[in-house]
Amino acid sequence: MITLPSLSNQPSRRVPISEAMQVAQQLQAQGDVAGAEKIYKLILEADPNHGDGIFYLGMILCQSKRFDEAFTLLKRAVKVHPNVFEFHYNLGLIYESNNHFAQALECYRRAVELEPSGNAHSNLAKNLTDSGQLTEAIEFAREAIKRLPHNQRAIPHNNLGSALTLRGELEQGLENYKLAIAIDVENAFMHSNYLLASNYVAHADLTSAFEEHKKFGDKFESFIAKLYENPLAAQAKKLQRARTDHKPRIGYVSPDFYGHAVGQFIEPILATHDKTKFELVCYSDNQYTDDSTVRMKTLVSNWRQVNAMNDEDLAHMIQTDGIDILVDLAGHTALNRMGVFIRKPAPIQVTWIGYPNTTGLSTMDYRITDALADPVGAADALHTEKLLRLPECFSCFQAPKKSPDVGPLPALHNGFITIGSFNNFAKITPHVMGVWIDIMNRVPGSRLLLKNRSLDNPRLKELILGELCKHGADAKRVELRSPSMTTFEHLNCYNMLDIALDSFPYNGTTTTCEALWMGVPVVTLAGRNHVSRVGVSQMTNLGLHELIARDTNDYVNIAVALANDVPRLTALRGGLRERLKNSPLMNVTRFTKNLEEAYQVIWKKYLSETSA
Template identity: 40%
Template sequence: MNPEQAAQSQAQLKYVELLLRKGMQEEARARLEELVRQEPPCTGAFYLLAVLKGEDGLPQEAAELLARTLALEPENTRVLNALGGALRQQGELEQAAAAFAEALRIDPRFSEARINLALLLKKALRFGEAELTLRAGIDLAPDSVRLNYNLANVLHAQGRSLEAVAAYRETLRLDPDHLDARQNLLFALHYSPQSSRREIYAEHLKAARSRPFRPPRQEPPARPTPGGRIRVGYLSPDFRGHAVASFIEPVLREHDRDRFEIFCYANVPTPDPTTRRLMGLTEQWRDIHGMADHNAAALIARDGIDVLFDLAGHTSGSRLPVFCHRPAPIQVTWIGYPDTTGLRALDYRITDALADPPGAADRWHSERLLRLPRSFCCYLPPVEAPELVPPPCGANGGITFGSFNNLSKVTPEMIALWSRLLREVDGSRLLLKAKPLADDGVRRRILAGFAEHGVAARRLELDPGQPGTREHLEQYQRVDIALDTFPYNGTTTTCEALWMGVPVISLSGERHCSRTGASLLTNCGLADLVTTSEAAYLDMARQVAGDRATLREFRGGARERLLRSPLLDAVGVTRELEAVLAELRATSRRRG
């Protein structure tokens, strides 16, 4: 291309970019189609058209255009990075990784390609490679917010909570208003016994003072005149195949439609079969994914919601800043997060007296705690659950302990405690199941942790998990006794274990996250399995392991026991919740 042609092409590209900024997509596409057909070709046009094709959900066409661009400019890192993105959309993950890696070979400081490669490796559960990729980038650009943030996420995914906390703090030092880093830090603090209750509460209040939770002053959203049924809104990113769905679905199903009108506000980027099932259980479904906070708040206000629920707290995909616009007169947090939000915009938090005993728990919340009379939640067992079988110790002779909890809950302190149990129960084994165990580095770290306490690798089975719900639950058939984690107890895993006939030994503490086991087990008539010290935890596990007859009886009657419990009493728990909601609206109207 001679200088005159190059100048004309650049002018054309600038015009196309102007069209795109003005939102004139169709005219921009037409111009680009002309430019890619001209001779000699304009590589910039190939790239821009490929980006638009990718946005249109046409990754194969985008990849073809980018490949033609690379034939002309083989070391164009921007194009290599875009090619990696197009290949990733097509599911060609190895080829995508190769494209990102080639961009980094040419320019090691190209952070976008480095982050894309690390995210790809993380998704493939190749955490060690993802970590090395990000650390190499931080060596070159130590003040990169995105590199530090993604490193924190990779560390957290491996269960290295203390290191993740340090990396989130570094991210926040570089960018104090980074909402995701702030929320992930709060969540990560709950996993380690080294985080005090006072420290965690202080961090929540600090987060509440940060910019994302201080929207600009404006007129409150317009609301219709209240009247008729109580309008209840549930806002969540987890209306999908997620643990939260197992606890909100029975409530949506059992709400009294004569008294309550139910709205769901879904921040779900990729709906799935669970999403579609939940849509059928609500009268009004609103998709707020990608919607600005103030627009989502205005939508909720126009719907005339009386009570708005947050079901996520400081977890991934939550929309807590929406609540700071005060779209509803009563705002409540429930189910999805084990602590206070720290926000004045949230008025109440739903719990029970076992999970949050009156007194101390109230002092560490910015919300007022509302305690349901029995259980703070109800559980919907998966329809795919396999039938119960006898405990495996009858066939293999030895006791198999198990934990299917998030690996972040398997702290060094937990490993030390479980090692003592394995040493004290002759012939016992431990089955750990968690996705990160697919990574060799993660497996070596876990095995080394047990080896430090005298437990050989042959007594451990590290399972990265199975893809389907039925296959996942079938693994409980290999477990005699489930071991709850501390200080962050299981919730869904405890419910699943009990439904599969496996007793759960739990260690209870002071915070909600270390008392969910106490609430769930007590509500199932299994308070004896709740302990309050490491010594009692070990003693209870030894007792249960030594009574094979009771293990068989427990498994045989497990589902009948749960079906009679508050944990599966969806109608009863929903009515108890509705009584609270009716009182809240009545109180609000009296004040108003």
């Protein structure tokens, strides 16, 4: 028995713990968090091991954002009562929402052991995918689909689509994304996942791909227009007219302000921006924080951590901040903010770096690129944005401060040529595998080395090796290397490669720059759109036109000829790092000046149009 405090018209009274629990839960449901918290604490004074009391008090503390206290209680709940499904499952949800992904994964594993819940299977699948355990993720996602009714299958279909795509099973991945979208038609993130995956399709119909992106814009712009009578755009324009005499205020929006590829490209720009001409604001949606994040925070005077904000609130913040040019660094990649850009909180909106295609939004004014990645003419018709072409290249690479030295050509001491790629498996389709095996088979004794974060899973290694062997690979000549623990170790693995092979149609970007930095030439295949022409831009800016193939036959011939020319490989090895350093790809001062001039052009254009 415990003594309840007086509540409403009821005086203080003695009641059994079970009745006190009911009262506390009722107060919690009514929003009286403080009242519920008092009663849960009284229950735990009477019975310190009362599982529901411990758990629900922990949940209330989470609601109040007192996370340290909450996690202490919730962990105690599962320790005292280790066989209660709800405790493990809900603790997993809370861990995940607070970016404790490894702990969430373990909670979901235990929850699935205790009860075959479809939702627990689905959440486990997502976390397995995020940690690169793709084979298991696929199994649990499929099990979730079996266990849930049709109208609840959107999330597991989406999770299955992600795992299959990352494992290189693109056709099945796209099919599952379509199923997810058909069930949950208003889920923008699932639709974005589908669009992102569509960039991996070989020989895609570019007009159809553009129309798919435009459908996204039309659909979600229409949804938001129905929800909100007055879009922010008109008000934003009025606000901006009052401050045209100020230097332009640039807002960068990204979930990747950390050691992510996008973070590596944007950090040197933030450092080099002319702060006397521009004001900078970063809107960070990061789930992760690392040394790169800490450095980037020091480079701008205004840093907003916004991952807890919904799209509407973030749009209002951006508008209140008086942003003139709002720059999207995510496109349709994970954790994007397309919902913010649809609301048009800034008079000029630009997309750059994070996504190799149009966003499909009518509210996105420009997309930053170059004339090599997006040639003038055909590319313009495949974008809802105006293409803003920088003079040389569309991005600038910053090498890690601590990099290993470029080693000698591996073939000189191995006695054989090693070709390979460190791109993720979503980019390595069966067709790409077949072309790479053809190269290997035409270079006697050569080896193929593949490395990415998914290869720490032995079962996936077996599957990938089996797929390679289907295309004619000799298993003894293939190495599938697990991910490295540090960037230094990762870069040092390039010292095992003689020739890097670019993926197609989805080219590498960071991996190509890393290979070149480590003295490894990259053979690339020129495609028809940005995603398949990044390599063209990079090799052209390095003056290495001879490494750009016209078609797959040319690609094979270039790689084979290079493999048979050890003196050429040796010369490239010795000079590529300096060549890269002295190229537009690493001239951050010149690149940032070009970018700022582009910003000034579109800002002046806007001012002239609005003052007319």
